[in-house]
Amino acid sequence: MTLSDILALFFNPEIAAKTSGFLVDGLWMTLLLCLVVIPVGALGGLAVAVLAALNRRWLNVLLVIYVDVFRALPPLVLLVFVYNVPPFAGYRISEFEAVVIAFLLNTSSYYGEIFRAGIESIGRGQWEAARSTGLGWWQTMGWVVLPQAVRNVLPDLVSNTLEVAKLTSIASVIALHELMFAARSAQQLTFNYTPLMLATLIYFVLLWPVVHLLSRLEHRRIAAG
């Protein structure tokens, strides 16, 4: 293979021009997925962590089972399962709904553990000070504990969010037309790797700022001790 063969196979301007519209459609879907899946997962995780902090025995047993089960299942397996099993029970769900549900189950478990660590990092003194002034449990959680808890685990939250954003590419296995799916389809139609290279570039441009933010947060945490 000559250099020009390689360029034609991986960096082909003609193919790039032809498939870019298709890729941009995929990009929009990836962005939409992130916009839905990240808040849903984070809120689910917050709910798990706050409910765990209530310290009700049976509730905690259920939460531990929930978190452990969905952290043990590979996300890809979970997604295929969520997409393919409900139709047997008479529910037809769209690819998008399947992704949102599978991601809620998977990512809320991880977000939940992060929020839980944050809540546990806040000492008893903060609770006692707030409760002694007449604040209720939920008020103390919302105004005193959570703001500090989130700040304490911010790098972990950002890091997990980065993983979730990358993980949206697995939606391609159930043929949801997001960026990865668009790139693979375009590659198979054109017998050319240029669309994959483009998708790689798009992912990089999209996520690099988040990575940068993350390393700044982590350095700040190291600096703060």
Next chain:
Amino acid sequence: MLAASGMTTESRPILDVRGLRKSFGSTEVLKGIDFRLAPRELAFIIGPSGSGKSTFLRCCNRLEEPSGGSIHVDGTDIMAPGVDINAVRRHIGMVFQSFNLYPHMTALGNVTLALRLAAHIPRAEAVDLGRTALARVGLADKERAYPGELSGGQQQRVAIARALALEPRIVLFDEPTSALDPELVGSVLQVMRDLREAGMTMLVVSHELQFARAAADRVVFMEGGVIVEEGPPAQIFGDPQHARTREFVARIDGHH
């Protein structure tokens, strides 16, 4: 009869504790405490480490759940079933050894949080009350400072202002100066002296003996979960009746 009815209105205790017991698991830490605090009274609690002083204080606003006995605060049975404990706590200020300010809020934010959320006072009015409370502890100019930007003495005064802003019937202090550098203790004691002048009812766990001698109406010596002896400071420090009290006073006096 007349005298009796006069009693109920005029000198009903602010704090009325009877037969208070508290166990952690199988260890009984408070073994029947009887204690009354009159309006405007300042009582000091002293005693060796582990004698139950903090536990006693924390039972008075139910941060610890008593195992037995009764506690009335300003006439309210705080252990009655169905009592609104959050409403009760608004009227019982508490000041902690480690300040426990909210580090993510300014001094004013610390002081106004409960005014807004627990007392449901509108924001503008809460800010006014908060500023007044900060001025009372001499920190009017620090309302925008975060706890991390304040000295220990200033932080403890903000914590006192946080309690005062709610206009408590009584303030409980648990070793308010123990975490402070010696040179910062004075400013906190001065605030407590001012409070006493203003007629606040106070229950103080502390080993600031000089302050106790000068400012306390009554000193209570606790050991092993019971009140061994109580009386005016002159008696407890000068002429204690019990051998245990004598030993303890001699020991801590030696340290100061």
